Amino acid sequence: MRPTDPKELKRKKGQGGRKDARADGRVRTVVVAPILDKKSGKGARGQGLDTPERSPQARLEEAVGLALAIDLDVRESGAVPIPQPKPATLFGTGKVEELAGVVRMEDAELVIVDHPLTPVQQRNLETAWNAKVLDRTGLILEIFGDARARGKGALQVELAHLVYQKSRLVRSWTHLERQRGGFGFLGGPGETQIETDRRLLSERIVNIRKELEQVRRTRALHRKSRRRVPYPAVALVGYTNAGKSTLFNTLTGAEVLAQDILFATLDPTIRRLALPNGSKAVVSDTVGFISDLPTTLIAAFRATLEEVQQADLILHVRDIADPASASQRADVNGVLADLGIDTEAEPDRLLEVWNKADLLDPVAREHAANEAARHGAILVSAVSGFGLDLLLTEIEGRLNRRRQTLEIAVQPQEGALSNWIYENCEVISRADLGEGVTSLRIRVAPEKRDRLARVAGAARLNSAAE
Numbered sequence: 163m164r165p166t167d168p169k170e171l172k173r174k175k176g177q178g179g180r181k182d183a184r185a186d187g188r189v190r191t192v193v194v195a196p197i198l199d200k201k202s203g204k205g206a207r208g209q210g211l212d213t214p215e216r217s218p219q220a221r222l223e224e225a226v227g228l229a230l231a232i233d234l235d236v237r238e239s240g241a242v243p244i245p246q247p248k249p250a251t252l253f254g255t256g257k258v259e260e261l262a263g264v265v266r267m268e269d270a271e272l273v274i275v276d277h278p279l280t281p282v283q284q285r286n287l288e289t290a291w292n293a294k295v296l297d298r299t300g301l302i303l304e305i306f307g308d309a310r311a312r313g314k315g316a317l318q319v320e321l322a323h324l325v326y327q328k329s330r331l332v333r334s335w336t337h338l339e340r341q342r343g344g345f346g347f348l349g350g351p352g353e354t355q356i357e358t359d360r361r362l363l364s365e366r367i368v369n370i371r372k373e374l375e376q377v378r379r380t381r382a383l384h385r386k387s388r389r390r391v392p393y394p395a396v397a398l399v400g401y402t403n404a405g406k407s408t409l410f411n412t413l414t415g416a417e418v419l420a421q422d423i424l425f426a427t428l429d430p431t432i433r434r435l436a437l438p439n440g441s442k443a444v445v446s447d448t449v450g451f452i453s454d455l456p457t458t459l460i461a462a463f464r465a466t467l468e469e470v471q472q473a474d475l476i477l478h479v480r481d482i483a484d485p486a487s488a489s490q491r492a493d494v495n496g497v498l499a500d501l502g503i504d505t506e507a508e509p510d511r512l513l514e515v516w517n518k519a520d521l522l523d524p525v526a527r528e529h530a531a532n533e534a535a536r537h538g539a540i541l542v543s544a545v546s547g548f549g550l551d552l553l554l555t556e557i558e559g560r561l562n563r564r565r566q567t568l569e570i571a572v573q574p575q576e577g578a579l580s581n582w583i584y585e586n587c588e589v590i591s592r593a594d595l596g597e598g599v600t601s602l603r604i605r606v607a608p609e610k611r612d613r614l615a616r617v618a619g620a621a622r623l624n625s626a627a628e
């Protein structure tokens with residue numbers, strides 16, 4: 163799906179249609195990746211992430227890939243060097259005019275500038291190009307908006323979107339708003355509406371913040387109760403478009419946490435996962451990561467990402483068929499580091515899942531399988547099902563590696579002990595030994611084992627085979 167060569171892409175997109183034809187209803191778009199001269203002191207890097215430098219070409223490809231991911235019709239794309247950023251328009255006057263020509267020629271409705279723009283710059287460029295302009299943050303919000311429609315972090319996305327929109331309500335709206343409705347960049351108020359809209363936005367922002375606080379509290383409560391039902395937690399993370407949701411759905415089927423209706427409704431991205439040898443886990447899907455994720459957006463997604471911080475096992479889903487897979491990996495690890503998760507220090511807690519194996523040719527797939535084995539990763543295809551058995555076995559193995567299987571005989575008068583065990587350990591099986599005595603085979607985490615030894619007496623705990 164992602165282009166490897168924007169020129170190639172441009173050719174493909176350009177084929178077979180007149181410029182003014184918009185039969186498929188997709189938005190004609192030009193993508194510009196400004197390359198700032200680092201000596202100017204304002205590099206093109208975003209805030210918040212310590213990621214390795216990408217080449218201008220790679221940056222452009224990524225921006226085009228993101229535009230395609232939200233189904234824009236990318237007509238033209240290019241990297242544009244900027245020796246000296248201009249406060250009013252970012253680009254110099256000559257460049258602004260040159261790009262206006264490109265926009266006109268392609269009859270583009272939207273220009274994506276893969277760089278942060280001030281509201282003033284955005285407005286001036288919109289006037290100069292007579293097209294809608296979306297900057298890096300705006301583009302990321304559209305991607306998240308897309309994820310939002312699929313139930314990921316809905317409130318957080320809306321909040322981030324509104325805050326961004328509010329800061330940009332000064333612009334002169336082009337004819338496009340009047341033609342199209344909707345939540346995204348092509349939806350918005352008319353000029354006379356600005357004051358009303360600003361007030362409505364502020365109200366909605368306040369309300370969402372309240373709702374989010376409530377969701378957060380509920381999540382925290384549910385995490386607590388989930389910990390009492392002692393299923394280990396698995397979190398899926400990965401670059402946007404890596405295939406997290408597809409894998410999530412394939413792995414879990416439609417198995418929603420039924421006994422947890424409220425939570426399941428509030429957050430459809432947490433489900434139960436049945437593992438091959440009978441153990442169970444809960445698995446959560448998260449919003450995709452993107453390079454140069456502005457720190458404000460990271461903050462907006464904290465509630466979702468808390469699931470990741472609490473997880474016993476983090477599955478890092480990678481699109482192994484994407485040429486940018488390695489730099490995406492570095493970006494994701496950067497976000498994990500921002501969340502305080504040290505991937506080097508806790509190798510057991512992180513498992514890389516190399517997805518989209520079906521897109522590789524047989525030779526590349528064999529090579530990837532060898533590399534995966536060498537790096538302790540699992541090669542899969544969420545679509546074809548390739549490698550999923552192995553993945554589930556590995557998940558179970560990793561989760562159980564830390565946990566010990568024990569047997570304990572519980573006397574009839576030990577109701578409190580029995581309750582504690584059911585609340586804190588996974589009971590694999592039970593056998594009636596007669597006279598009210600029950601033998602429990604349990605799986606217990608190291609931190610719970612010490613407590614159990616104290617409560618029950620260490621001598622009564624017998625190690626058991628899996």
Ligand SMILES: Nc1nc2c(ncn2[C@@H]2O[C@H](COP(=O)(O)OP(=O)(O)OP(=O)(O)O)[C@@H](O)[C@H]2O)c(=O)[nH]1
Nearest residue numbers: 309402403404405406407408449450518543544545
């Ligand atoms: N060929 C192939 N396509 C896949 C595979 N897994 C996912 N996809 C496709 O990749 C695209 C992105 O998949 P998603 O599951 O939405 O990706 P995601 O990581 O959840 O994306 P975000 O929500 O943006 O973070 C979809 O078009 C999927 O159909 C796979 O194993 N093989």
